Amino acid sequence: MNRIVIAGNGPAGHRLAELLRTRAPRAAVTVLGAEAEPAYNRVLLPSVISGKLSPEQTYLAGHEGGAVTVRRGAAVTGIDRERRTVRTADGLLHPYDELVLATGARCFLPPLPGLTGADGEPADGVVALRTLADCRRLEDLLPRAGSIVVLGGGVLGLEVARALGDRGHAVDVVHMGPHVMERQLDAPAGRTLAAVLERLGIRIHTGRAAASRTGGRLLLDDGSALPADLVVVSAGVQPNTELARAAGLRVGRGIVVDDHMRTSDPRIHALGDCAEHAGLVPGLIAPAWEQAETLAEALTGGDRPYTATRTVTRLKARDVxxxxxxxxxxxxxxxxxxxxxxxxxxxxxxxxxxxxxxxxxxxxxxxxxxxxxxxxxxxxxxxxxxxxxxxxxxxVAARTDAPGDLPAEAVVCRCNNVTKRALVAGWRAGARTPEALARTTRASTGCGSCAGAVDGICRWLSAAREAADASAVPAGEAFAPAAPPRQEQQPLPELLTR
Ligand SMILES: Cc1cc2nc3c(=O)[nH]c(=O)nc-3n(C[C@H](O)[C@H](O)[C@H](O)COP(=O)(O)OP(=O)(O)OC[C@H]3O[C@@H](n4cnc5c(N)ncnc54)[C@H](O)[C@@H]3O)c2cc1C
Missing domain, CATH: 3.30.390.30 (FAD/NAD-linked reductase, C-terminal dimerisation domain)
Known part of the structure; x- marks a missing residue:
């Protein structure tokens, strides 16, 4: 039996295990995850902070009915490539035929006085947000946090700032770059976005770096200071590459992989936030899940290469x-x-x-x-x-509530690459509610911003079915109209996700 060991129980490792459960039922798949929590969707953490979701609502569905073993709280500490084993922190050895590194990334913490302790971990009153445990720590600190500074005005920093603002906290964002989200936005867009956020009560300080934190105040590099009972650090991420590096694998910014997610050792593979493909570490959920598809195929004899994912970044912030x-x-x-x-x-x-x-x-x-x-x-x-x-x-045509006019190949859920055609097929196969469609197609289970669109398609199909029943027209004909020419097609709102 083929033994596949996956190090990392984040969204990438979890998705790969789930794909292998069905596609390689005879393989023994073991997932070794450092976190004690069941696998969860990290993308949804800002919604946990804003109070929209409970931690449990971010959990990813378990691997039922297959030969997948998940060990939680089992950090991999070393790889022996010659013997083909990995060691976990409890001293156990796990033999593999194929090893997958899905160790993700961690927050970058600027090593500044008052921000990190001697162990390099966040100091008291400082949170770097990557895990559900971080969310819980933040939650514990919030009642005592009159003033909050978010360090970093990238996508995640702004989402967290808005989520905390939604809960009534005064929030300052300190950002080193010339304008917010400079990786994605040009200067006029950055300035306009900052003005929008300022109108929503979030104060933005660009071109400033933190120097130190002392006595509940964050000192900035221009000598000014901000009250900061709590500092949330969102200053970028670092891929977790130490295991790979120690094992002598090729590592750049991430663990270097080819188009089939193979590292420099053909028995070892990497995917998701720890992997570097074609010089890029996307750090997004859609590429991680697409890479899981590629690797599942490669591990089961297929040959579909991974090419860069077309990404759409959406800021998940209310009223923006x-x-x-x-x-x-x-x-x-x-x-x-x-x-x-x-x-x-x-x-x-x-x-x-x-x-x-x-x-x-x-x-x-x-x-x-x-x-x-x-x-x-x-x-x-x-x-x-x-x-x-x-x-x-x-x-586009004037109708705004017409999912029927959406082209069949339109991607409704970008995180999971689910098209309208796949949703219609799922509905026809019996998934008649948005929840059932989410279970069968995975649409809306990523960042969730296409949930409205999935709901719209579901309603449209149900209405078409009812109309067909009423007029005794064969249902297939009633709700599968030919797509009109592209420029007359009315897209659904909320089709995009980051
Ligand atoms: C708050 C937040 C919001 C985000 N929002 C979005 C968004 O809107 N859209 C988007 O596309 N992306 C978003 N992202 C990024 C997205 O979450 C990541 O791209 C995705 O989680 C990558 O999955 P992964 O499994 O590769 O890595 P991770 O999610 O980092 O999971 C890796 C797992 O491996 C474990 N691990 C690490 N080392 C070891 C070891 N030695 N042994 C065993 N286990 C180990 C870790 O504990 C972790 O559980 C967001 C991230 C955060 C933190």
């Missing part, structure tokens, strides 16, 4: 509508750029086009156009001649 599609910020040589800005109303849009096709977009305050722009990007289809109409959400 921001989507970054593809290379939002990057200077794209030779690209035609279309911008539309109304900073006073918190709106900024930027489309980068090459050969009439979208290669990147920033959409802040343009919710009506996000789905259409992302569909054009996904399909690599030419944009309508009237780009401003596209940005204004008018380049």
């Amino acid at each position: 509508d921001l989507a970054v599609i593809g290379d939002g910020n990057h200077a794209l040589p030779g690209a035609e750029v279309v911008t539309l800005a109304d900073p006073a109303r918190g709106q900024y849009a930027r489309l980068a086009l090459r050969d009439e096709r979208i290669v990147g977009a920033i959409l802040l305050g343009f919710p009506a156009s996000v789905a259409a722009v992302s569909q054009l990007y996904d399909a690599g289809a030419p944009t309508p001649v009237d780009r401003l109409a596209l940005l204004a959400g008018r380049a």
Whole structure:
């Protein structure tokens, strides 16, 4: 029997085990996870902080009915490549035929006085947010936290700031870069976003770095200070590569893998936030899950290579509508750029086009156009001649509640790459509620921002079925209309996820 050991029980390791459970039922799959918790969806942690979800609601479904063994609280401490065993912290040895490193990443903690203790861990009153245990620690500190500083104005820092603001806390964000989210946004978009957040009560300080924390105050590099009963650090992540490095595997920023997620040792594979593919460590859930698909196939005799995932970054913050599609910020040589800005109303849009096709977009305050722009990007289809109409959400037919007009290949859940076609197939196979569709197709189980769209498709199918029953038209004909020409198609709102 093929023994497959997976080190790491995060979303990537969990998804791989789940795929192997069904595709390689004769393999003995062992997942060794450092955390004591069952596998959970880390993406949902901001919703735990805002109080929208309980920790248990982030748990990923267990591996029922297969030969998967999960050992929790079992950190892998070493790999013996010659004997093909891994050792866990309790001293046990686990033999493998194939080893998968899914050890993810951890928060980067700037080593500043008052921020970290002698052991390099967060000091009292400081939280770096990566795990459910971190959320619990934050929860314990919140009642005593009159003033909160979030260190880092990237996507996660801003989401956490908004979640804490939602709970009535005064929040300052300190960000070293010239503007917030500079990895994804150009300067005008960053400034407009900061103004939107300021209007929502979050104070943004850009171009400032923390110097130290003392007596409940955070000192900044310009000599100023902010009250900081609590500091939440969101200053980037570091892939967990130590095991691989100690075992002599090739490591760059992450554990270097080829198109089949193989490391420099063909018996050892890596995926998710710890893996570096084509020089990139995406640090996002959709690539991690797509890599799990690739690796499950490779481990069961398939040969589908992984190519970079097309990413869409969405800020999960109440009353802020921001989507970054593809290379939002990057200077794209030779690209035609279309911008539309109304900073006073918190709106900024930027489309980068090459050969009439979208290669990147920033959409802040343009919710009506996000789905259409992302569909054009996904399909690599030419944009309508009237780009401003596209940005204004008018380049599509007037019906706004018509999932039926969505192309079958439109990706509804980006985290799990679930198309409308797959949802319709799931519904026809008997999954008649959004929850059942989530179970059978996995749509909406990633960051959850497509839940409204899945619900809309479910309602549309149910209504079509009822109408078909009422008029005695064969159901298949009633709810499978031919797709109209692309430019007349009305996309669903909320189609995108980060
Ligand atoms: C608060 C937050 C919000 C996020 N929001 C989004 C979002 O909206 N969209 C998005 O795409 N991405 C988001 N991300 C990123 C996303 O969560 C990651 O891309 C995803 O979790 C990667 O999964 P992974 O399994 O590769 O790594 P991880 O989730 O890091 O899991 C790795 C697991 O391996 C374990 N491990 C580490 N070392 C060992 C060892 N030696 N032995 C055994 N186990 C070990 C760790 O304890 C952990 O449980 C967010 C991340 C955070 C922290």
